[in-house]
Amino acid sequence: MSKKEKFPLYLTPEKKALLERRYPEDGSRSLTAFIENAIDFYLDYLSANNAGLFLPTSVQSYLDGRLDQLENRISSLLFKQAVELDMGLSTLVDCVQLGEEYLKQQRAESVANVKRTNGRLRLEEKVRDANGSDDEWQD
Secondary structure, X not given: OOOOXXXXXXXXXXXXXXXXXXXXXXXXXXXXXXXXXXXXXXHHHHHHOOHHHHOOHHHHHHHHHHHHHHHHHHHHHHHHHHHHHHHHHXXXXXXXXXXXXXXXXXXXXXXXXXXXXXXXXXXXXXXXXXXXXXXXXXX
């Protein structure tokens, strides 16, 4: 066993009491051993620079599986949304002739609207804005 150096460690009385009460939980025989284990763990964590290395394999596997399911679900929903949008735009193009300049102006307005509303657009609000009405829609 290597020689140890003593140095002052300042803690609040509450933190010291908590340490004294809980240090045996990890099998440490003293506060010094507990603090050394905690320092070793944190230094290893900093060296690894990846908290995933400290997760149990079963937890990591579960999280990966759930994230894969979420990714598949979101991908499927985005594909369906893109299909519906394409159908709507194709129908609109078949019915209405729109000029290039109008489309550029509309795109700029749409970008501004999405930014302003953080993407929470409602058809009722667009109709109300187009009609210049201040009446609230009933939900």
